[in-house]
Amino acid sequence: MNAMIADAATGAGGANRPRRALVLGASMAGLWTARVLADHFDEVVVLERDRLPEGAAPRAGVPQARQYHVLLLRGLQLLREYFPGLEEELIAAGAVPFDITGDVKLRSRGKWLRQFPSGQQLLSCSRLLLEAAMRRRLRQDARIRFLEGVEVTGLVAGSGGTRVAGVRYHTRAGAGSAAELGGDLIVDALGRRSPTPAWLQELGYAPPEESVVDSFLGYVTRRYRRPANFAGDWRMLLITATAPHDPRGGLIFPEENGVWVVMMAGANKDYPPTDEAGFDAFARSLGPEYYAAVQAAEPISAPIGYRGTDSRWRHYEKLDRWPERYVVLGDAFCGFNPIYGQGMTVAALSAVALGEEIARAGGQLDGVAARAERAFGKATEGAWLLATGADLEWPETVGGASSNGLADRFGRWYIDKLLDAVGRDEQVRLAFNEVNQLVKPATSLFAPSVMARVLLAFP
Numbered sequence: 294m295n296a297m298i299a300d301a302a303t304g305a306g307g308a309n310r311p312r313r314a315l316v317l318g319a320s321m322a323g324l325w326t327a328r329v330l331a332d333h334f335d336e337v338v339v340l341e342r343d344r345l346p347e348g349a350a351p352r353a354g355v356p357q358a359r360q361y362h363v364l365l366l367r368g369l370q371l372l373r374e375y376f377p378g379l380e381e382e383l384i385a386a387g388a389v390p391f392d393i394t395g396d397v398k399l400r401s402r403g404k405w406l407r408q409f410p411s412g413q414q415l416l417s418c419s420r421l422l423l424e425a426a427m428r429r430r431l432r433q434d435a436r437i438r439f440l441e442g443v444e445v446t447g448l449v450a451g452s453g454g455t456r457v458a459g460v461r462y463h464t465r466a467g468a469g470s471a472a473e474l475g476g477d478l479i480v481d482a483l484g485r486r487s488p489t490p491a492w493l494q495e496l497g498y499a500p501p502e503e504s505v506v507d508s509f510l511g512y513v514t515r516r517y518r519r520p521a522n523f524a525g526d527w528r529m530l531l532i533t534a535t536a537p538h539d540p541r542g543g544l545i546f547p548e549e550n551g552v553w554v555v556m557m558a559g560a561n562k563d564y565p566p567t568d569e570a571g572f573d574a575f576a577r578s579l580g581p582e583y584y585a586a587v588q589a590a591e592p593i594s595a596p597i598g599y600r601g602t603d604s605r606w607r608h609y610e611k612l613d614r615w616p617e618r619y620v621v622l623g624d625a626f627c628g629f630n631p632i633y634g635q636g637m638t639v640a641a642l643s644a645v646a647l648g649e650e651i652a653r654a655g656g657q658l659d660g661v662a663a664r665a666e667r668a669f670g671k672a673t674e675g676a677w678l679l680a681t682g683a684d685l686e687w688p689e690t691v692g693g694a695s696s697n698g699l700a701d702r703f704g705r706w707y708i709d710k711l712l713d714a715v716g717r718d719e720q721v722r723l724a725f726n727e728v729n730q731l732v733k734p735a736t737s738l739f740a741p742s743v744m745a746r747v748l749l750a751f752p
Contacts (some may be wrong), residue, residue, distance in 0.1 A: 302487040307478070310474070310666060311334050312333075312336070312477045313334060313336045313337075313338065313475070313476045314330045314332045314333075314334040314336070314337045314338070314476055314477065314478045314479075314480065315337075315338050315459070315460060315469050315474060315478070315479045315480065316330065316337060316338070316340070316342060316480045316482055317340050317445050317460065317479070317480065317481050317482055317483050318339075318340070318341060318342075318481070318482040318483040318484060318623075319339050319341035319345060319428070319439065320482050320483070320640075321345070321420070321423075321424065321427075321623070321624060321637045322482040322484075322622055322623025322624065322625070322635070322640035322643070322644065323339055323341075323428045323480075323482035323623070323629050324339075324424065324428065324431060325375075325640050325641045325643075325644035325645075326480050326482055326622065326623075326647065327339050327431055328375050328376065328427075328430075328431060328434075328437075328644070329375065329430075329645060329648040330480070330647075330651075331434055331436045331437050332479070333648060333651045333652070334436070334477070334478070336436060336552050337436055337438075338437075338438055338439075338440055338474065338476070339431075339437065339438070339439045339441045340445055340460070340474070340752045341439060341440070341441050341442075341443070341532075342442070342443065342444050342465070343441065343442070344441050344442050345359055345428060345439060345441055345517070345658070345697065346425070347425075348425050348426075349419060349421040349422040349425040349478065349549075350421065350425075351421060351488050354540060358511070359421075359514065359554075359597060360514050360599050360631065361512070361514060361544065361546075361554065361556045361599070361631070361632075362423075362631075362634065362637060363415070363417070363546075363634040363636070363637075364415070364416065364423065364637050364638060364641075364729035364730070365634060365635065365637075365638040365729075365730045365731050366413055366415060366726075366727075366732050367385050367638055367641075367642065367730055367731040367732045368637055368638030368641045368642075368731070369414075369415060369416060369696045370496065370541070370647060370732070371638075371641045371642070372641070374511070375641075375645075376426075376427065376430055379426055380416065380496070382426055383416060383418055383422065383423065385425055386418075386426070386549055387418065387420060387422070387548070387549025387550055387551075388417065388418035388422065388549055389416070389417045389418045389528060389547040389548070389549075390414050390415070390416055390417075391414065391415055391416075391417055391529055391547075392410055392411055392412070392413065392414055392589045393411050393414070393415055393530040393720065393726055394406075394408060394409055394410070394411040394413070394719075394726070395408055395409060395410040395411060395527040395532055396408075396527060396529060396722070397527060397528070397529045397530075398525075398526065398527035398530050398531070398532070399531045399533070400532045400533065400582075401533045401535075401712070401715065402533070402535050402712065402713065402716065403535060403539070403608060403665050404716050406715070406716050406722070408526065409719055410429070411723055411726070412729075413723070413726060413730070414523055414580045416420075417528070417529065417546050417547050417548065418548055418549050419548045419549060419554075422548075422549055422712060435488075435715055440485065441465050442464055442465050442466070443462045443463065443465065444462060444463060444464075445460050445461070445462045445483075446461050446462060446463060446466055446471075446664075447460070447461045447495065448460055448461070448479070448495070448496060448619070449461060449473055449475070450493050450496050450616075452617070454496055454497055454616075455616060455617060455618070456477050456592070456616055456617035456618045456658040456659075457496075457616050457617070457618050457619035458472055458475055458476070458517075458618070459474050459475035459476055459479065460473065460476070460479060461473050461610075462474065462715070470725050477618060477620060477658055477659070478618050478619075478620065478651075478658060478662075479619050479620070480621075480622065480647070481619070481620065481621040481622070481625050482622060482623045482625060482640075483625050484623065484624040484625055484628075485605065485624045485625070485628045487621065487624075487625035489607075489621050489625060489738065490607070493616075496616060498612070498614055498615070498616060499612060499613075499614070501607045501608045501609045501611070501612055502607075502608045502611065503605060503606065503608065503702055504588045504602060504605070504606040504608065504692070504693075505603055505604070505605050505606075505608050505691075505692045506604045506630075506680075506681040506684050506690065506692040506693045507566060507602075507603035507604075507684075507689070507690065507691050508561070508602070508630065508683065508685075508687045508689070508690040509560065509561060509562045509685075509687075509689055509691075509720050510559065510560040510561075510600075510602045510630060510632055511558065511559060511562075511564035511565065511598060511600040511602065511603060512557060512558035512559070512565060512598070512599055512602075512632065513556070513557055513558075513565040513566070513572065513575075513595040513596045513597065513598045513599070514554060514555070514556045514557055514565055514596070514597050514599070514709075515554075515555045515592060515594055515595070515597070515630035516548075516552050516553070516554055516555070516592070516593050516594040517552070517553040517554075517555055517587070517590035517591055517592050517593060518551060518552065518553070518591040518592075518593050519547065519552065519590060520589045520590055520591075521552045521698035523589070524593050525586070528544065528546075528547055529544070529546045529547070530543075530544070530545040530546075530582065530583060530586060531543075532544070532579050532580060532583055532605070533542050534558070534559075534560055536686030537686060537687060538559075538681075539561040539687050540559050540561045540687065540748035541557070541558070541559050541564045541565055541575070541578060541579060541646075542557070542558050542559075542566075542579070543555070543556065543557045543558070543576070543579040543596065544556045544557075544558075545582050545586055545587070546584070552593070553586075553590050554574070555587055555590075556576045557576060557579065558632055559575075560640055560684075560687045560689075561687050561688065561689040562689060564598070564600065565598070567597070568573070568596075572596050572645040574648070584651070599631075602630045602631055602632060603628075603630065603692070604627075604628065604629050604630045604677065604681055604684065605627065605628045606626075606627040606673065607621070607625070607626060608670075609621050609626060609666045609705075610666045610667045610669060610670035611670075612666075615662060615663040615666065616662070617658070617662055618658055618659075618661075618662055619662050619663050620647060620661075620662050620666070621666065621669075622640065622643040622644065622647065622665075623636075623639075623640040623643065624636060624657070626643065626666075626669050626673065627639070627669075627673045628675065629676060629677070629680045630680050630684060631742075632681070633676075633679065633680045635679070635680060635731065638676075638731050639672060639673060639676050639731070642672040642731070643668075643669045643672050643673070646665065646668040646669060646671075646672050647665045647668070648670075649661060649668070650664050650665045650668055655668070675728075675731065675734055676731060676734055678735060679729065679735065681729070682708075693716060697723060707739075707744075707747070708738075708749070710723065710747055710748070710750075711715045711738060711743075711747045712725075713750070713751075714746065714747040714750035714751075717750040717751075718747075718749075718750045720743075720745060720746055721746050721747055721750065723725045724737065724738060724740075724743050725738065727749075
């Protein structure tokens with residue numbers, strides 16, 4: 294056995310040996326996982342294919358970083374807990390705080406909703422800025438180190454193939470640079486293209502079943518210089534699509550450095566164009582308020598299109614056999630339609646759930662991995678139901694289980710009425726926001742106090 298593997302392999306049982314965790318990928322899920330695991334391990338090594346920039350700069354491994362991203366309210370709450378003071382650092386660097394109802398001008402179901410202060414504050418900034426700030430904080434932690442410019446090529450099995458003891462990797466500098474690194478816990482945070490299904494088969498394990506829902510949504514993003522004389526009553530302008538007949542929506546939100554991000558989306562294969570004329574026509578179709586804001590701003594980038602927005606859940610939590618000491622989370626576990634902005638927050642929730650399972654085990658790592666996968670399933674379920682439930686309203690959507698039982702018909706009827714009530718009753722809107730922001734479970738919308746207001750919201 295490679296010496297580096299042997300060194301780490303006794304960590305859980307050797308009283309005098311440090312315990313090492315390996316995190317595969319410096320994705321948002323990887324950064325959250327490294328932070329949480331630092332509370333439980335003497336050393337956390339993050340293996341990353343890219344050379345990571347020092348500041349808020351793009352990198353090859355995250356081409357989607359220039360697209361729309363948001364940390365939902367629950368994610369921001371966790372950021373405050375695990376990265377204290379980082380919110381203030383982000384604001385100092387140009388992130389824009391905004392009230393989720395007071396500063397957002399929202400057209401939903403064809404009607405403008407009233408703006409009012411909610412006390413629910415979010416941050417608007419680029420993913421590049423957020424990742425850079427998190428990386429900087431993690432680099433200051435002596436327990437965490439980044440191994441950059443390396444590509445993980447496979448898993449190293451231990452204990453007769455019943456556990457994962459490390460990884461094989463090579464540097465991207467050239468041939469002859471292969472190596473192994475051992476760990477007491479290995480976490481796959483490699484994103485949607487995770488090779489874990491193939492790696493599991495190499496070790497004799499079955500790949501997971503997948504659930505896929507695809508509404509054939511595409512969107513386009515372009516950055517603008519915010520007008521110097523802008524005097525609008527909003528910090529964010531949101532036009533929502535309405536199934537099944539109005540597949541178009543748009544968003545204008547602020548980033549650091551006085552930038553507006555203009556994002557337009559279309560479901561049912563109504564993809565927004567990236568050419569100038571098509572982009573302009575699509576923006577005009579979203580209404581005079583949206584179009585006027587776009588026209589008033591100066592473009593500073595070309596339109597960038599993005600498709601491949603299906604929601605894909607790999608059901609690792611359902612596998613009967615699972616190798617010890619190996620964990621899959623983030624988009625590698627479940628990737629969401631990015632239009633709903635859930636991925637970064639669910640990654641944070643999953644990392645925290647992993648930490649809770651480790652703490653509950655009292656230092657005994659065997660059994661933690663399988664329990665963690667089941668915990669990720671619970672952390673994922675609410676966001677999955679929100680995202681796929683909305684996508685399944687579109688007639689072209691594929692995937693998803695269809696059910697027309699009495700309970701399902703009532704649920705769809707009630708949610709339809711609730712979405713109408715959101716525009717009439719501020720308390721219903723706040724309750725809906727708490728669910729949409731992953732602060733409360735969807736079941737809270739069926740509380741008697743909420744249901745009464747939904748039913749009374751109609752003339």
